[in-house]
Amino acid sequence: MAVIYERVALIGLGLIASSMAHAMKAKGLAGEVVGYAKSAESRAVALEIGFCDRVEETAAKAVVGADLVVLAVPVGAMGAIAEEIGPHLAPGATVTDVGSVKQAVIAAVAPHIPEGVHFIAGHPIAGTEHSGPRSGFATLFQNRWWLLTPQGADAAAVARLRALCEGMGAKVDEMDAAHHDLVLAVTSHTPHLIAYTMVGVADDLRRVTDSEVINYSAAGFRDFTRIAASDPTMWRDVFLTNKEATLDILGRFTEELFALQRAIRLGDGDHLHAYFTRTRAIRRGIIEAGQDTAAPDFGRAAQVAPKGG
Numbered sequence: 465m466a467v468i469y470e471r472v473a474l475i476g477l478g479l480i481a482s483s484m485a486h487a488m489k490a491k492g493l494a495g496e497v498v499g500y501a502k503s504a505e506s507r508a509v510a511l512e513i514g515f516c517d518r519v520e521e522t523a524a525k526a527v528v529g530a531d532l533v534v535l536a537v538p539v540g541a542m543g544a545i546a547e548e549i550g551p552h553l554a555p556g557a558t559v560t561d562v563g564s565v566k567q568a569v570i571a572a573v574a575p576h577i578p579e580g581v582h583f584i585a586g587h588p589i590a591g592t593e594h595s596g597p598r599s600g601f602a603t604l605f606q607n608r609w610w611l612l613t614p615q616g617a618d619a620a621a622v623a624r625l626r627a628l629c630e631g632m633g634a635k636v637d638e639m640d641a642a643h644h645d646l647v648l649a650v651t652s653h654t655p656h657l658i659a660y661t662m663v664g665v666a667d668d669l670r671r672v673t674d675s676e677v678i679n680y681s682a683a684g685f686r687d688f689t690r691i692a693a694s695d696p697t698m699w700r701d702v703f704l705t706n707k708e709a710t711l712d713i714l715g716r717f718t719e720e721l722f723a724l725q726r727a728i729r730l731g732d733g734d735h736l737h738a739y740f741t742r743t744r745a746i747r748r749g750i751i752e753a754g755q756d757t758a759a760p761d762f763g764r765a766a767q768v769a770p771k772g773g
């Protein structure tokens with residue numbers, strides 16, 4: 465494939481950024497990949513693995529001369545990074561981000577993007593519970609959705625970024641930032657919260673039943689523990705910044721849970737059976753859409769509904 469950006473600056477060198485670097489290198493999509501992460505250790509790992517050609521000690525230095533800058537830090541850190549790099553961005557460059565929440569990132573980043581630089585927020589719906597520069601791999605985005613929320617950005621700049629995402633194997637869709645945040649609250653954010661809660665409940669129980677919870681944990685609970693192992697900083701920021709939509713969906717979830725609780729108490733098997741039949745059909749729909757994954761991942765399940773909301 466042809467080079468799409470001559471110099472890509474990755475700000476943050478964790479799972480998403482390192483996977484992007486691996487994918488861009490595998491497909492020849494970037495002339496040079498420059499990296500910056502908060503810790504010297506992560507910067508050294510990026511060089512050791514070789515997914516960055518060069519690393520810099522500040523974000524401001526890393527973006528100099530880059531025609532694409534990718535903000536791949538936790539959502540809560542985006543605004544401060546944007547403020548730091550703003551004066552150093554090259555005219556005509558594109559800035560994008562990969563944050564899991566869009567409205568809050570746009571509000572924090574956009575004010576720092578100078579005139580003549582394109583800001584196109586985005587979110588690859590792909591991930592694992594692992595983090596850090598050693599966790600990335602080139603095929604992470606293969607057949608996954610990459611959602612862009614361009615909000616009126618220059619069409620040629622959007623087309624170029626879209627080509628990069630597609631070059632890394634993703635399918636691209638565009639949507640409004642508020643719609644994105646609601647869809648992701650349903651398909652990723654609230655399910656993560658439920659997983660965190662379930663594992664917390666089991667941990668409390670473990671004190672009563674010794675190690676039975678772990679020893680006899682069935683596949684369902686093991687999946688919860690895997691999801692609940694996701695990075696605490698990233699997920700703290702997701703809930704703090706997608707507060708409204710998450711609380712809305714959590715409210716609806718609680719109502720449904722009460723209805724199921726009532727059906728169990730009343731012995732209403734018809735209600736339970738009808739409910740489980742409906743949810744089973746949703747699972748089949750995911751498989752038919754080719755969006756099943758080797759290991760279950762609530763975040764990835766978002767890919768069935770980027771438009772539906």
Ligand code: NAP
Nearest residue numbers: 476477478479480501502503506539541563564591595596
């Ligand atoms: P990660 O593996 O934890 O990596 C985060 C990177 O950001 C690390 O390199 C870290 O530096 C750096 N960083 C953290 N705070 C910083 C700060 N204040 N200034 C500069 N650098 C900082 O995270 P990730 O999973 O790649 O997630 C990155 C972004 O992608 C997040 O916004 C997340 O919402 C989004 N996202 C994640 C997933 C997923 O499943 N993981 C999926 C889609 C989107 P050090 O290495 O030095 O600590």
